[in-house]
Amino acid sequence: MRADAQRNRDRIVEVAREVFREQGYDASLDLVAKQAGVGAGTLYRHFPTRDTLVDAIMQSWVDRVQEAAEKSRAHEGEDRERLLDWFERYVALISLHKGGPAKITSAMGVEGSPIATKCQVLKNASAEVLGVLEERGALRPDVDTVQVCRLVGGVATIADQSDVDPAAVHSMLEVIADGLLVR
Amino acid sequence: MRADAQRNRDRIVEVAREVFREQGYDASLDLVAKQAGVGAGTLYRHFPTRDTLVDAIMQSWVDRVQEAAEKSRAHEGEDRERLLDWFERYVALISLHKGGPAKITSAMGVEGSPIATKCQVLKNASAEVLGVLEERGALRPDVDTVQVCRLVGGVATIADQSDVDPAAVHSMLEVIADGLLVR
DNA sequence: TTGCTATCCGGAGAGTGTCTCCGTATCGTC
DNA sequence: GACGATACGGAGACACTCTCCGGATAGCAA
Numbered sequence: 001m002r003a004d005a006q007r008n009r010d011r012i013v014e015v016a017r018e019v020f021r022e023q024g025y026d027a028s029l030d031l032v033a034k035q036a037g038v039g040a041g042t043l044y045r046h047f048p049t050r051d052t053l054v055d056a057i058m059q060s061w062v063d064r065v066q067e068a069a070e071k072s073r074a075h076e077g078e079d080r081e082r083l084l085d086w087f088e089r090y091v092a093l094i095s096l097h098k099g100g101p102a103k104i105t106s107a108m109g110v111e112g113s114p115i116a117t118k119c120q121v122l123k124n125a126s127a128e129v130l131g132v133l134e135e136r137g138a139l140r141p142d143v144d145t146v147q148v149c150r151l152v153g154g155v156a157t158i159a160d161q162s163d164v165d166p167a168a169v170h171s172m173l174e175v176i177a178d179g180l181l182v183r
Numbered sequence: 184m185r186a187d188a189q190r191n192r193d194r195i196v197e198v199a200r201e202v203f204r205e206q207g208y209d210a211s212l213d214l215v216a217k218q219a220g221v222g223a224g225t226l227y228r229h230f231p232t233r234d235t236l237v238d239a240i241m242q243s244w245v246d247r248v249q250e251a252a253e254k255s256r257a258h259e260g261e262d263r264e265r266l267l268d269w270f271e272r273y274v275a276l277i278s279l280h281k282g283g284p285a286k287i288t289s290a291m292g293v294e295g296s297p298i299a300t301k302c303q304v305l306k307n308a309s310a311e312v313l314g315v316l317e318e319r320g321a322l323r324p325d326v327d328t329v330q331v332c333r334l335v336g337g338v339a340t341i342a343d344q345s346d347v348d349p350a351a352v353h354s355m356l357e358v359i360a361d362g363l364l365v366r
Numbered sequence: 367t368t369g370c371t372a373t374c375c376g377g378a379g380a381g382t383g384t385c386t387c388c389g390t391a392t393c394g395t396c
Numbered sequence: 397g398a399c400g401a402t403a404c405g406g407a408g409a410c411a412c413t414c415t416c417c418g419g420a421t422a423g424c425a426a
Binding site: 102105107108110155158161168171172174175176178180183 | 362363
Binding site: 216225 | 402404405
């Protein structure tokens, strides 16, 4: 890639991250192009669809996911608290941008999605945390990772779309945790 | 209201119901107007926003909700099956139109929403079903109706946005049910 | 440094959707 | 039949997406 092309690409991603954080994933792409000081054509050449741009933005986010899973695995305390800790982190991670929960959770388990790699990162992280609980025999036998991601993602989606009280979110996550753990 | 106005209004609702069923709630309103044989102005005069039109469409749907709740209350069997029966009906009811689950669940508990009346109908129906279980002491003490609607609505939203297997949906509803029932 | 070409840029503009405005038509009443 | 009140409709302003192509430029070779 030519140096100027790389420069423009980086600049677009940087601006888009800011604009999307402020206005959500539905923000005008022409606005992103304008703020980045490039023409619309340049933006669309680098990122043919909105999703490919979103994917590029999320690159740095992957590291955070790994880190969060690591912390949850190392979490001291009861199984229930450990699981809830991960759920909270999971919701926070996918809720960084408005519209994120819906976008990510919808793509979960759908192959060929432009953000499939990001979903995979989340699934793997979740599987790690769930794996620890499973080893300890704390989890019900038929628990599927994707399903858990969808359940928690569903809560995050609703919370994202209407402003739900954090305490209410926690309480919903508790219901899911209790439904997953052996009694 | 003048007779011709009433005629046009009815016609718009009728056409919109069909178009929305086929194309989802994002369908072009100008298309609806055209298919209804009226100008865009006429449509927007009767329904200033998309939501007010959606609200009008859902009028007949209210009856179905009442009926479904009645059936679930009369459901023979264990508490868990009774609850799951309602969850399944609930998901089906809000998933009649593409985009419905997100729209309805987002508005749940948000006052002033254009579809608040529809949410209330759903909440009341859910409260009735949950009330029966509560009387029997089958429910955990701190269960909130809106929260349950959000949890189940979250599952429906995800299922609606990516094509999730009905069996997987059922399984997620089981997790929620188990999280809500006393153990 | 100069010249050449593959590569990239920018923005005009077509296509589509939302929503408003206002001249015109129709209804319902007297 | 006449006359307000009410409703209609579609042109058009505005916003967003995405494409196309003439022009600019980077990077390389001599």
